Amino acid sequence: MESLEQEIRVLIADALMLGDELGDDFDPEADLFATLGLDSVDALEIAMAVKRSYGFEMDQDDEEGRAAFRSLRSLAAWVSARREAQAES
Numbered sequence: 001m002e003s004l005e006q007e008i009r010v011l012i013a014d015a016l017m018l019g020d021e022l023g024d025d026f027d028p029e030a031d032l033f034a035t036l037g038l039d040s041v042d043a044l045e046i047a048m049a050v051k052r053s054y055g056f057e058m059d060q061d062d063e064e065g066r067a068a069f070r071s072l073r074s075l076a077a078w079v080s081a082r083r084e085a086q087a088e089s
Helices: 002-016 031-036 040-054 063-068 072-088
Strands: none
Touching: 002 040, 002 072, 031 040, 040 072, 063 072
């Protein structure tokens, strides 16, 4: 899961042009929106980047989507769960 967290860290940094704000010392449990000052447009950018990279659509407006966007770790867990479900089908 750690490598997936790293992938998603880079994905978010690239999608939002954050540079070093999401460096290796960024706490994967930190609240993404509060810590980075993100808004709904940023969430949409992240959702589109996730879809491009992993092929999974996110709805950041439903409960599951909001939970996935809580932290880097929760977003990695969301992607991992989708991968597992896809592999099982």
